[in-house]
Amino acid sequence: MNTVLESLNRALLNALKTDERVLLMGEDILDPYGGSFKVSKGLSTKFPKRVLTTPISEAGFTGLAAGMAMRGLLPVVEIMFGDFVTLIADQLINHIVKFPWMYNQKVTVPIVIRAPMGGRRGYGPTHSQTLEKLYLGVPGLVVLAPTALGNPGRLLEVAIFQEKRPVLFVENKLLYLSKLFDINSSPDYSLEQIVLKRDHLEKTENYYPYPIYVLKIADAPKCDLTLVTYGYMAEVARNAMLRLAYESEIFVEMIVPTILAPYQCAPVIRSLDKSKRLLVVEEGTLTLGWGAEVITRVVEQLPNRLRAIHRLASKDFPIPASGYLEREFLPNEEDIVAKVRKIMKES
Amino acid sequence: MTITETNETLYSMIYRIRKFEETVLENFPKGVFWGTTHTYIGQEANAVGVLSHLQEDDIVFSNHRSHGHFIAYGGDMSTLFAELMGKPSGVCGGRGGSQHLHWKNFYSNGIQGGIAPIATGMALAEKYKNTGAIAIAFLGDGTFGEGIVYETLNLASLWKAPILFVVENNHIAQTTPENLTIAGKIRDRFSSFGVSVVEMDTSDVLDIYQQAGKSINEVRENKMPYGLVLNTYRFGPHSKGDDTRNPQVLKQIIKTRDPLRIQAERVSVGVRENITKKMDDEVLTAYKEALEAPLFEDIYENSSDDVT
Numbered sequence: 001m002n003t004v005l006e007s008l009n010r011a012l013l014n015a016l017k018t019d020e021r022v023l024l025m026g027e028d029i030l031d032p033y034g035g036s037f038k039v040s041k042g043l044s045t046k047f048p049k050r051v052l053t054t055p056i057s058e059a060g061f062t063g064l065a066a067g068m069a070m071r072g073l074l075p076v077v078e079i080m081f082g083d084f085v086t087l088i089a090d091q092l093i094n095h096i097v098k099f100p101w102m103y104n105q106k107v108t109v110p111i112v113i114r115a116p117m118g119g120r121r122g123y124g125p126t127h128s129q130t131l132e133k134l135y136l137g138v139p140g141l142v143v144l145a146p147t148a149l150g151n152p153g154r155l156l157e158v159a160i161f162q163e164k165r166p167v168l169f170v171e172n173k174l175l176y177l178s179k180l181f182d183i184n185s186s187p188d189y190s191l192e193q194i195v196l197k198r199d200h201l202e203k204t205e206n207y208y209p210y211p212i213y214v215l216k217i218a219d220a221p222k223c224d225l226t227l228v229t230y231g232y233m234a235e236v237a238r239n240a241m242l243r244l245a246y247e248s249e250i251f252v253e254m255i256v257p258t259i260l261a262p263y264q265c266a267p268v269i270r271s272l273d274k275s276k277r278l279l280v281v282e283e284g285t286l287t288l289g290w291g292a293e294v295i296t297r298v299v300e301q302l303p304n305r306l307r308a309i310h311r312l313a314s315k316d317f318p319i320p321a322s323g324y325l326e327r328e329f330l331p332n333e334e335d336i337v338a339k340v341r342k343i344m345k346e347s
Numbered sequence: 348m349t350i351t352e353t354n355e356t357l358y359s360m361i362y363r364i365r366k367f368e369e370t371v372l373e374n375f376p377k378g379v380f381w382g383t384t385h386t387y388i389g390q391e392a393n394a395v396g397v398l399s400h401l402q403e404d405d406i407v408f409s410n411h412r413s414h415g416h417f418i419a420y421g422g423d424m425s426t427l428f429a430e431l432m433g434k435p436s437g438v439c440g441g442r443g444g445s446q447h448l449h450w451k452n453f454y455s456n457g458i459q460g461g462i463a464p465i466a467t468g469m470a471l472a473e474k475y476k477n478t479g480a481i482a483i484a485f486l487g488d489g490t491f492g493e494g495i496v497y498e499t500l501n502l503a504s505l506w507k508a509p510i511l512f513v514v515e516n517n518h519i520a521q522t523t524p525e526n527l528t529i530a531g532k533i534r535d536r537f538s539s540f541g542v543s544v545v546e547m548d549t550s551d552v553l554d555i556y557q558q559a560g561k562s563i564n565e566v567r568e569n570k571m572p573y574g575l576v577l578n579t580y581r582f583g584p585h586s587k588g589d590d591t592r593n594p595q596v597l598k599q600i601i602k603t604r605d606p607l608r609i610q611a612e613r614v615s616v617g618v619r620e621n622i623t624k625k626m627d628d629e630v631l632t633a634y635k636e637a638l639e640a641p642l643f644e645d646i647y648e649n650s651s652d653d654v655t
């Protein structure tokens with residue numbers, strides 16, 4: 001069985017193999033080490049000229065990669081820990097995403113910036129964060145998050161080869177070792193993959209190449225609640241779904257987008273038509289986060305039609321190093337189960 | 348080109364930029380332009396001397412003070428005026444304005460320092476593609492306060508990027524003099540990253556032209572980064588009407604360091620008159636053309652395409 005890590009690693013290998021324009025850049029990514037989380041393992045041995053280890057200069061090498069992207073190459077940048085995306089803020093916000101638009105669509109900057117985010121490993125306040133919320137809603141930036149329900153490597157290849165806009169590719173650290181979901185060996189679930197049509201934008205291809213996954217309990221007699229989440233939280237929520245079904249006969253439908261921004265989540269509305277209850281779960285901090293946007297969009301489209309609207313996210317504090325404390329700060333399976341039971345009781 | 352022809356070309360380029368910038372400052376109070384502007388008056392010899400050596404595919408990355416660079420690159424004055432006026436016929440359709448230009452292989456951005464790694468990445472891409480093109484990036488003295496510049500010098504040197512960093516040290520950043528922002532010497536900052544650097548203190552375009560030719564050749568031949576520090580003077584305000592310097596001191600500087608006057612001495616009076624007339628005409632025509640250019644027909648269409 002394959003892991004998300006293997007899927008991403010294979011995708012990078014494949015990208016390097018199939019196209020000479022692809023270049024990887026990041027700190028400590030050379031073999032035998034292969035990067036802090038081993039996503040680039042084996043790649044520098046096969047492609048020594050196109051896998052470049054960098055000084056500890058996140059802004060510098062991200063800017064270099066952007067310049068390369070503007071002149072026809074397809075660079076993929078690794079930010080060793082997602083926490084360090086703060087250092088590339090100016091390059092990303094005032095340079096990379098600005099160029100296509102302010103130069104009147106005369107240039108593209110097809111850069112992919114990979115960033116391992118997330119906690120639960122005891123790395124403490126500066127190496128455990130889920131910081132993509134800082135970059136959600138930056139016009140011109142695509143933020144993607146792979147899920148074990150889909151094909152992470154395929155998503156990365158789409159980001160490298162098909163997406164012309166700059167991409168922030170958010171990888172959760174615990175997701176790396178998660179096994180890819182295999183519906184054939186998971187009889188408890190049913191899985192649907194939705195690809196949205198871009199009917200309002202006909203300039204490029206007509207479909208968003210970023211699938212949205214809908215996971216249900218197989219043969220569920222009803223739909224009690226719609227749970228929206230992404231990345232590693234979908235793994236946690238998947239287990240919670242099963243417990244809720246078996247232990248409490250509560251049937252949750254989970255919606256997992258792979259594109260976080262620009263916001264694309266029509267299937268949420270469709271599911272809420274049945275469930276009338278919404279729970280958004282994310283590992284980022286609660287206040288002013290992704291969940292707030294998901295909920296706002298829902299409320300804008302379905303005013304006064306829902307019985308319950310709730311969020312579950314990390315506490316609005318830095319993340320402690322101690323595993324005992326960290327557990328209390330990040331949303332876990334128990335929290336999801338308890339929250340859903342409470343919602344069902346109260347609505 | 349004969350020496351006489353070279354001298355005349357250099358003179359007319361300097362004059363063209365001077366006239367363009369004077370027209371900008373003169374008309375700003377009329378409300379025809381949006382936002383702000385940073386004029387190049389006094390520094391024209393730098394852009395003209397350096398960019399006269401460009402080859403077709405070479406890349407130029409400029410900063411907030413970009414008009415002179417753009418015109419010396421060969422950019423069209425009418426579209427530049429139109430860009431300042433925020434019109435659809437502008438260089439970037441009115442989206443960028445004075446500090447954010449892109450045409451052919453010319454780019455500029457208004458964030459200090461951030462262009463350095465991008466220009467370096469561009470140079471590396473051209474080297475990787477084997478096109479023979481090089482990059483030139485313009486940076487001011489004040490910009491050497493930004494850390495990204497040093498990350499870039501390190502990377503450019505390590506990865507041998509074919510780029511020429513041109514520092515226009517006009518000894519002031521907005522209102523802050525060099526002695527309050529630069530410890531040590533700018534040129535030493537290049538040397539400490541193993542980047543060869545030449546420093547000049549002249550407003551004579553011929554001197555700059557000759558040295559820039561050598562520097563650019565070295566970048567092209569050796570496919571490595573080089574530095575060229577040009578000590579220079581900004582005659583006008585930082586943007587518009589924000590000059591805090593002692594006017595007496597400035598007057599003295601202008602007397603000895605005016606690149607237009609210095610180069611004028613190498614051009615015969617008759618030819619000079621012809622050039623003056625021709626350039627005045629070209630700038631005025633460009634200004635009028637921009638002024639008369641139509642406004643947006645469909646604002647929504649022009650402001651909201653494929654961003655998200």
Ligand SMILES: Cc1ncc(C[n+]2csc(CCOP(=O)(O)OP(=O)(O)O)c2C)c(N)n1
Pocket residue numbers: 411412457458459460486487488489490491515517519520521581585
């Ligand atoms: C990151 C950043 N900080 C501040 C500014 C505001 N600003 C614009 S130009 C300027 C002075 C730049 O000085 P220098 O680099 O010496 O260039 P000069 O204006 O002298 O040509 C400042 C502070 C900016 N554009 N970007």
Ligand SMILES: [Mg+2]
Pocket residue numbers: 487488489515516517518519520521
């Ligand atoms: Mg200055």
